[in-house]
Amino acid sequence: MVGKVQVDGWNASLYDKEHSFVSHLGGELVQWLAPKPGEKILDLGCGTGDIANQLSKQGVDITGMDKSENMVEQAQKKYPDITFIVEDAVNMRYSNEFDAVFSNATLHWIKTPRQALQSIYQALKPGGRFVAEFGGKGNVQTIIGAIMNQLGEVGVPYQSEKFPWYYPSIGEYTSIMEQVGFRVTHAEHFDRPTPLNGELGLKNWIEMFATGMFEGVTTETKEVIVTRVEDSLRTGLFRNGEWIADYKRIRVLGIKE
Structure with missing residues (x-):
């Protein structure tokens, strides 16, 4: 977009190449959605469009939405017959529009959950x-603990605003859902x-998802920290030639009444 100065930190190509598991693991969630032909559904945080x-x-009748222009551009190239739009979940313009709102691996990036849920509720x-x-x-x-520990070792103090997730x-979370309606x-x-x-x-995961924790850190120092993080976690998280991330997920289904 001409004149836009905000930097989009999402590397859509790296996402598709090394993190396709995000969409793959969304398959079970689609079963919860139980979509029916003809339903109008919003894929909120659609990434590069696979789901x-x-x-x-x-x-x-699917609409894909993501805050990242890079992700939406990649999605539109891959799937030109689907509608994809760039928009922020907390400020959606929709009202009583969709039969369902579906979201996989997105809402932990939104640190204002009530605003997001109000926007989703209104869109349904x-x-x-x-x-x-x-x-x-x-x-x-x-993983987060190891990164924070190594940041501390090089004298970078913890700042909560640099923590990128909720x-x-x-x-x-379900209490906020109920409060919204x-x-x-x-x-x-x-x-x-x-x-x-x-x-x-692990290095690719940090590069893709955790770069916000390294704001203000030089490239050289970041590389040293990532190497130390790998060394400290190898015994616990590296098995049979691959890293295993300690994911803990929340899955919810709510109805607008």
């Missing part, structure tokens, strides 16, 4: 459903150890 494409093939038709999965309390705690407990019909908080791709899996 939106799956839903389109099932006869759904009466009786519409909200189906989401995202990082919950304790998600990647081992990882709530199931009680915290949803009837929560299903909710889970579960462990899901997640394989990362190969020897460089």
